[in-house]
Amino acid sequence: MxxxxxxxxxxxxxxxxxxxxxxxxxxxxxxxxxxxxxxxxxxxxxxxxxxxxxxxxxxxxxxxxxxxxxxxxxxxxxxxxxxxxxxxxxxxxxxxxxxxxxxxxxxxxxxxxxxxxxxxxxxxxxxxxxxxxxxLELVSGGLSRDASPLDLLTRREREILFLVADDQETHHIAARLGITPKTVRNYLSRIYAKLGTRNRLQTALYALRCPDFHPQSVVKT
Structure with a gap:
């Protein structure tokens, strides 16, 4: 290294x-x-x-x-x-x-x-x-009892979360969305902080297991 x-x-x-x-x-x-x-x-x-x-x-x-x-x-x-x-x-x-x-x-x-x-x-x-x-509670201004952390994600963050859950690599996500790999990594950092996950694997598993995550609702560019 x-x-x-x-x-x-x-x-x-x-x-x-x-x-x-x-x-x-x-x-x-x-x-x-x-x-x-x-x-x-x-x-x-x-x-x-x-x-x-x-x-x-x-x-x-x-x-x-x-x-x-x-x-x-x-x-x-x-x-x-x-x-x-x-x-x-x-x-x-x-x-x-x-x-x-x-x-x-x-x-x-x-x-x-x-x-x-x-x-x-x-x-x-x-x-x-x-x-x-x-x-998460402070950033959201206090989530309601039934709210999901996914509600804190922006549309672009949900797009990236969908592609991570689909096991897409960073450079593939960047090419698909027309942004740079560094920008993807910056978005991932914010997603980790909002969901309380530490890495891509945890984030992908979180999305796949979450009943509130509906890939069909993600607008893909």
């Missing part, structure tokens, strides 16, 4: 150095920059083009969400991992609305952190089932 480039951002220098040493201890990762403020983060983002941005628990004002939004505007395809001290659903929601791909507790152990970063790099998102349920 080629090295996964990581930009680490934390306003607390000692904390940032500790995370840098931890991440560098894993052979899969290369920390290409450590930053302590938004302006430097954006400059280093343009310079190094990292695969992942890990925002530490001291990522700055507003929990770092302003910086997360700026990162997302600057680079659509970089994946953002928020390490936070708060486990409140409202803070999780704010992180995902700001563009985060994963929201992790700062007391995560080293092996779980490694595995989660690898999942985010590979699949685009990582979210525990418990956190997914909390975020």
């Amino acid at each position: 080629s090295s996964i480039r990581i930009l680490l951002m934390d306003t607390e220098r000692l904390v940032a150095e500790g995370f840098r040493n931890l991440l560098q201890s894993f052979k899969e990762f290369s920390v290409v920059a450590v930053t302590h403020d938004e302006a430097t983060t954006l400059r280093q983002l343009r310079r190094h083009h990292p695969h992942l941005v890990v925002m530490g628990p001291g990522a700055g004002g507003n929990g770092g969400m302003d910086t997360a939004r700026a990162i997302r505007r600057s680079s659509r395809h970089v994946r953002i991992i928020v390490l936070a001290s708060s486990r409140q659903p409202i803070h999780m929601r704010e992180a995902f609305v700001a563009g985060a791909n994963a929201y992790l507790s700062r007391d995560i152990d080293a092996q779980e952190l490694r595995d989660t970063l690898l999942t985010v790099h590979r699949e685009g998102v990582a979210l525990s089932a418990a956190a997914a349920g909390q975020v």
